[in-house]
Every structure is written in C-alpha cells, then in structure tokens.
Amino acid sequence: MKNIKNIPPIIIESKCITSTLDYKWNDRVIEKLFDPLQTNEELEITLNRLNQKASLALAAALLEWVYWRFKKHTILFDDLMQRIESLWCSIENHENTKPLIFDPNLKYLAYSYVKGPIWVALVHVKMIDMKYRKGSDLLQSELVGLVLLVRHITPKQKVFDSWFMNSLFELTSLFPIGNHQTERSEMTPYDFTTEPVICREFFFNPNFKYSDAASRLALREFISNIDLIKNKFCLAKKELATA
Secondary structure (H helix, E strand, C coil): CCCCCCCCHHHHHCCCCCCCCCCCCCHHHHHHHHCCHHHCHHHHHHHCCECHHHHHHHHHHHHHHHHHHHCCCCCCHHHHHHHHHHHHHHHHHHHHECCCCCCCCCHHHHHCCCHHHHHHHHHHHHHHHHHHHHCCCCCHHHHHHHHHHHHHHCCCHHHHHHHHHHHHHHHHHHCECHHHHCCCCCCCCCCCCCCCCCCCHHHHCCCCCCCHHHHHHHHHHHHHCCCCCCCCCECCCCCCCCC
16 A cells, blocks of 8 residues: 555445445534534543554544545545645654645635535644644544544444544554653643654555554655655655654
C-alpha cells in the first residue's frame, strides 16, 4: 500500500465506495458532531490514552475513510488526499509540512449534504493538526467528533466498528501516552518527537506485523511516493527523521 490510490480492503468491505449516499444530515447531526464530548465520555477517555503520533495516525486513517466515501461525489478529493498525505508526513517529521489550514468563513458548507461531512472532517483535522504541532494535551479529544462522523457516513457501520475497535485496542497497547502526562498544559507542551512512528499499513494492511523498523520502512516508502511538488502541504527540503 505505497500510496492512497490503493483502496484498503476494509473500506471496500464497508461499501463506502459502492453504496449511495443515504445518511441523515441536518442541524441536529451537525451539532452532535461538533459537540460530542458530553455523550461520549468513555470514548474520549480511551482516546486520551494514546500518545500524540498515534492520535495523528488515527486521524489520517479516519480522514481516508472520508476520502473514499466521497471520492466519486466531489471535486474536493484531491485536496483531501493531500491533507492525508501531509498527516503521514507530519508523523515522520512535522517540520516537513505546513499547517492544514482552510477558509474558516466557509461554515455554510456544513449544511451541504456532500460538502457538509467533508467540511466537518476538515475542521476536526485542522484542530488535531494544530494541537499536534503545539504538543497540546487536548489533541485526543478532537478525535471524538471525527470518529463519530466516519461511523455516521459509513454504510456498513458494523464493519467500521470492528476496524475501529481493533485499531484502538492495538494503539492503546502499543502507543500509550507517556506517564499519562497529567501535568501537561499549553504552557508546557508535550514533546512527541521521540515517539515511535506509525504507518498507514498499521491500519489498512491485515498482513502487516508491527515493529518499529517495519513501521519506519513502510512510512518512508509511503512518503517517497508523494508528489511533493503537487502537494501544497508537504515540503521537500527537510531530511527524513526516520532515515
């Protein structure tokens, strides 16, 4: 799975690509996706056990679900792909990427049936990316809305649930937050640079067996296949941290 053009088997199984768009989309749904913490406390607690790079990797994987769900329905798919690629580059070395900004005045797009879910996903990813760069202890909480969004738009939700729970179990086992970082704050950011890297294969290749070396190799291979001239969020001038 050298690049995003290779469709993950689990996403094919979920019918994200072949099913029609038939999810509910209204003010109530949007509100729940933007303010999900009060009713999803258990999920938030579990996500807060992940370290920073694991959280960013999960965000990249979740955004890829959004990408494949809407690839046939919007011209925004290229922008989505570039943001996914940038997230994986940031896991390797965040200095190789630019912040995932977009026009915040486009909130009206949230009410569009196709562009709405994409806009909500990009808002969450923007916040995740920003807090990752700052070493913020609030990064993991931003994942809750993204998880709920992907589940909401996925035709076969049980397939997504199985993938997500298995991924979360492996992530919490292999990539726990160091000492739970109970005293972290915006003024004393968490240093994530020494955390082990995670690759796309970890989430989407059922035959991938995780090791630090295998993950570094797969991530380097993925990054080597990114068009750094075309991708507006990735930079080509830095050295690979995993080299």
